[in-house]
Amino acid sequence: MSEMRRVTAIRNGTVVDHIPSGNAMQVIRILRIDTDRATPVSLVMNVPSDKLGRKDVLKIEDRELDQEDLDRLALIAPAASIAIIRNHAVAEKMKVELADDLVNIAKCSFWNCITKNDREPLPQRMRVTSRDPLQVRCYYCGRGQEINELIENIL
Amino acid sequence: MGDIVTMDDLTNQEIVAVLDDAERLVPVARGDVYLPLLQGKVLANMFFENSTRTRMSFETAMKRLGGSVLNFTSIGTSVAKGETLYDTMQMIDGYADVAAIRHPRQGAAQYSADAVEIPILNAGDGAGNHPTQTMLDLFTIRQAHGTLEGLNVVLVGDLRYGRTVHSLSHALVRFGAKLTLVSPSTLKMPVEIVSDLREHGSEIMETESLEDQIAGADVIYVTRIQKERFPDEDEYAKVAGIYKIEASDLSGAMKGMIIMHPLPRVDEIDPGVDSTEFARYFEQAFNGVPTRMALLCRSLGIDVPKKVK
Numbered sequence: 001m002s003e004m005r006r007v008t009a010i011r012n013g014t015v016v017d018h019i020p021s022g023n024a025m026q027v028i029r030i031l032r033i034d035t036d037r038a039t040p041v042s043l044v045m046n047v048p049s050d051k052l053g054r055k056d057v058l059k060i061e062d063r064e065l066d067q068e069d070l071d072r073l074a075l076i077a078p079a080a081s082i083a084i085i086r087n088h089a090v091a092e093k094m095k096v097e098l099a100d101d102l103v104n105i106a107k108c109s110f111w112n113c114i115t116k117n118d119r120e121p122l123p124q125r126m127r128v129t130s131r132d133p134l135q136v137r138c139y140y141c142g143r144g145q146e147i148n149e150l151i152e153n154i155l
Numbered sequence: 156m157g158d159i160v161t162m163d164d165l166t167n168q169e170i171v172a173v174l175d176d177a178e179r180l181v182p183v184a185r186g187d188v189y190l191p192l193l194q195g196k197v198l199a200n201m202f203f204e205n206s207t208r209t210r211m212s213f214e215t216a217m218k219r220l221g222g223s224v225l226n227f228t229s230i231g232t233s234v235a236k237g238e239t240l241y242d243t244m245q246m247i248d249g250y251a252d253v254a255a256i257r258h259p260r261q262g263a264a265q266y267s268a269d270a271v272e273i274p275i276l277n278a279g280d281g282a283g284n285h286p287t288q289t290m291l292d293l294f295t296i297r298q299a300h301g302t303l304e305g306l307n308v309v310l311v312g313d314l315r316y317g318r319t320v321h322s323l324s325h326a327l328v329r330f331g332a333k334l335t336l337v338s339p340s341t342l343k344m345p346v347e348i349v350s351d352l353r354e355h356g357s358e359i360m361e362t363e364s365l366e367d368q369i370a371g372a373d374v375i376y377v378t379r380i381q382k383e384r385f386p387d388e389d390e391y392a393k394v395a396g397i398y399k400i401e402a403s404d405l406s407g408a409m410k411g412m413i414i415m416h417p418l419p420r421v422d423e424i425d426p427g428v429d430s431t432e433f434a435r436y437f438e439q440a441f442n443g444v445p446t447r448m449a450l451l452c453r454s455l456g457i458d459v460p461k462k463v464k
Contacts, residue, residue, distance in 0.1 A: 110261065113260065113262050114263045115266070117260075119239050120240060120241055121239065122241060122269055137347070138262060139265065140261075140263075141281070142161075142261070142262070142347070144347050
């Protein structure tokens with residue numbers, strides 16, 4: 001755990017470990033971490049890791065990630081491990097798992113998809129067609145999206 | 156359950172079973188035999204975009220089987236007032252037993268299938284899928300060659316926006332077809348589709364030139380370059396009229412080769428081809444009737460009798 005001490009331990013919040021090296025900024029985006037937030041967020045990039053070679057680590061104070069956050073996280077950090085910290089101690093450990101169907105996580109990018117009408121009430125749905133490399137397609141229109149495009153279209 | 160949104164909703168065995176049903180229904184489709192299998196049933200023809208052949212052949216198919224048809228067009232209706240597809244489909248869920256839907260937006264058929272209880276038949280969604288067209292295309296191919304297995308099929312024209320070729324190519328590779336995709340570079344088959352086709356282990360060749368492909372073909376499937384699918388006029392002008400088949404081009408064709416076209420044609424096939432042994436597009440248009448009859452029966456859970464008299 002010595003690498004974890006590169007930044008101060010947090011009292012309450014979430015540690016997201018084993019983010020693929022270089023993806024931490026995308027994680028911040030996908031978790032909709034508000035840059036105007038008053039509470040601190042610590043970011044460690046490119047630290048050595050047995051599992052990944054190199055990895056990024058993110059510590060978010062005073063926020064506990066929920067299942068929906070984990071579903072989003074799975075898109076760019078499928079091997080991430082999550083620790084919920086309460087009063088300086090690890091209170092819960094969680095793994096992310098990429099679902100087969102992503103409901104209301106990202107919107108379809110295709111200009112002529114039926115879901116482009118915001119007033120249509122059914123949810124946005126993406127199907128995971130490949131996990132490595134990650135490939136998703138709109139459940140309705142079948143159009144594929146690259147991961148970078150998908151991050152732009154996170155709801 | 157009875158939804159047919161893409162060809163993936165049917166297994167190969169189911170495709171063959173529907174084609175067998177359709178074959179037995181040909182005398183009913185021609186009006187020689189009256190067989191009211193769908194008496195008391197109502198089909199909603201939900202056409203949010205214009206159509207001639209598809210809408211009319213659905214209507215004929217339903218009526219020849221003793222059923223009735225509600226025809227909906229979006230022009231001047233609640234849709235023009237801004238009604239969502241979801242709301243429009245809720246209404247039809249209460250009025251009909253089955254719906255055929257054509258819509259300019261891609262994904263509209265799957266969306267409708269999720270929105271309602273009644274079975275949905277996709278009659279074309281944007282540049283997406285058109286599985287009932289594919290079924291009648293397969294019917295036509297099987298009628299001419301006696302099989303769907305391992306044929307050499309050349310698809311020509313607008314392969315980017317042409318939804319009929321998207322559905323058809325998916326189905327053909329499942330039966331081991333070798334596909335040659337002939338289109339201008341701006342209208343190539345979308346990469347997702349080509350990668351899907353290759354995943355099936357099928358041999359796919361892409362080219363811009365048609366003339367070298369005629370001699371080896373079992374089927375030449377020609378599509379119109381659709382003006383209405385182009386975001387701008389200039390792009391259309393560059394490729395309009397690029398392929399044109401005349402009777403004299405077919406001297407080297409194999410015996411039994413057929414030329415198909417989903418119609419309407421503009422100038423892709425010269426009228427001089429109509430009287431050759433190769434032309435199949437008008438029979439193909441008729442085949443929409445028995446094929447859609449068989450699909451309507453399947454969606455409504457009605458068995459087609461083994462002997463039709």
